[in-house]
Amino acid sequence: MAVLNEEQEMLRDMAREWATNESPVTEFRKVRASGEPEAFDRGAFGNMAEMGWTGVIIPEEHGGSDFGWLSAGLVVEELGKTLTASPLIQTTIAAAAIVLGGSDEQKAKYLPKLASGEMIGTLAIDEGARHDPSKIATSVSGGKISGTKAFVHEAHGADLFVVASTDGLYLVEKGDGVSLSTRKLTDQRSHADVTFDGASADKLAGGGDSLLDDVLDRARILTACEMLGMAQQVFDTTLDYLKQRVQFNQVLATFQSLQHRMADLFGDLAMMRSAVEGGLQALDSGFGVARAATIAKAEANRVLHTMSREGVQLHGGIGMTDEYDIGFYLKRARVLEASFGSTSYLKNRFAKLGGY
Known part of the structure; x- marks a missing residue:
């Protein structure tokens, strides 16, 4: 697990508290029920901007905090836990593209608006x-x-x-x-x-020939952060369910076969966290980004696919109903798995990066 400084711990705790209290899954249900094509709450996104989350990776001279990718990942992970619908990830990646490849004029024109949330x-x-x-x-x-x-x-x-x-x-x-x-x-x-x-x-004339790959690597890592938050929440929710659900006059968590399945998922979650945080640290250090991004997204794909499937199965038949939130995580997982590289695509890319 990444070692956080005091400011990063405060940022994570603020994001966790806001997501839990102001943007639980019930808020996603409201967004879904509205049927609006934007599919997010502009008021909630405005709150994120006011808290500075839209400018975490943007330099201070352009209205951001330049707080680093690990900090951005902490926020995204907490939002992933509650399935918060927002354009924060995409706006952050668009800003990163301009930071990497934009001219001074482009940076001055767009980055302050992206940092303030005025522009998505x-x-x-x-x-x-x-x-x-x-x-x-x-x-x-x-x-x-x-x-x-x-x-x-x-x-x-x-x-x-x-x-x-x-x-x-x-x-x-x-x-x-x-x-x-x-x-x-x-x-x-x-x-x-x-x-x-x-x-x-x-x-975007700067950034060299690798600009597209560099931007996509950032998209892969930040998407993996959302997936990490989702996987953590599915694990916690499923474990709580097994501890309180009684069948055959026994709490489900006492069945050894289910304990083994949860232990396997716990190990997978630890591996996923290591890979995702490794990707964020690579971005902040500027070393080995391509490989770290490929590993982070591939591991996020693998673990969240398994975690979301097992979460629904361990909830039993009720896990398939709309009444329970667990199915929302599986549906979001399948979309994110295909975004910016499926597992097979990423395995092939990793091999090419190694010269194979």
């Missing part, structure tokens, strides 16, 4: 059913971008899109030449196919 950002990378940044057809001519991006997270609330094209990453603001087609996924969050038809595009 998101990534628009993939064009097919599966994550594969090598297959991009979107192109730019004369400062105008054209192409269609599939399954863009938080697209309905986004003001700024970081778009991958055949020759790099571009910033595209919502407006003329940008249209959305809603995609309904099992997690009931905001997803859309986004079509760019001659929209004005501003290239």
Whole structure:
């Protein structure tokens, strides 16, 4: 487990208290019931911005706190525990893209707005059913971008899109030449196919040839942080259920076979935490990011898939009902597993990074 300084402990505790009291799963149920395509509470997101969470990785000269990736991950993990619906992850990654590859003018224009929560950002990378940044057809001519991006997270609330094209990453603001087609996924969050038809595009010219990979690695690690929070909550919820549920005049937690299953999950959770925190520490140190990100997301995929499945099964038939929250975690898990790299994609990438 990562060693936190006093300020990071305070940030984690503040995020935990806010998520528990102000954004429990009942708030997600309200968002789901509203049917709004944005699928998040703007008031809650405004509160996050006021607490400084939207600017954690943004430099101080542009309105952020520059508190580091481990700090950002602590906040995201706590929000993951309560399935808080917000564009915080995508906005943070959009900001990271600008920090890495933006010009001074681009940083001055966009980073203060992202840090304050005035502007919401998101990534628009993939064009097919599966994550594969090598297959991009979107192109730019004369400062105008054209192409269609599939399954863009938080697209309905986004003001700024970081778009991958055949020759790099571009910033595209919502407006003329940008249209959305809603995609309904099992997690009931905001997803859309986004079509760019001659929209004005501003290239992120810095960051070198690895800019797209660098941005995606940050997306993988921060997504893995949300998955870690979810896995921890599923474990805790399932353990509490087994301790109070009685069957055949015995508490379920006293059955040795169930104890073994929970012990296996406990070990998996520890492995997942080590991998995810290793990814965050790699980002803060700037060393070995690509490998650490690949491992973090692959391990998050593996553990959360198992954890969410076992959580539902150990709840028995009632785990399949909408009355219990446990099923929401499984549905969100399946979407996140496919985001920014499935397990098979990440295993292949890890092999390539090792020269195989």
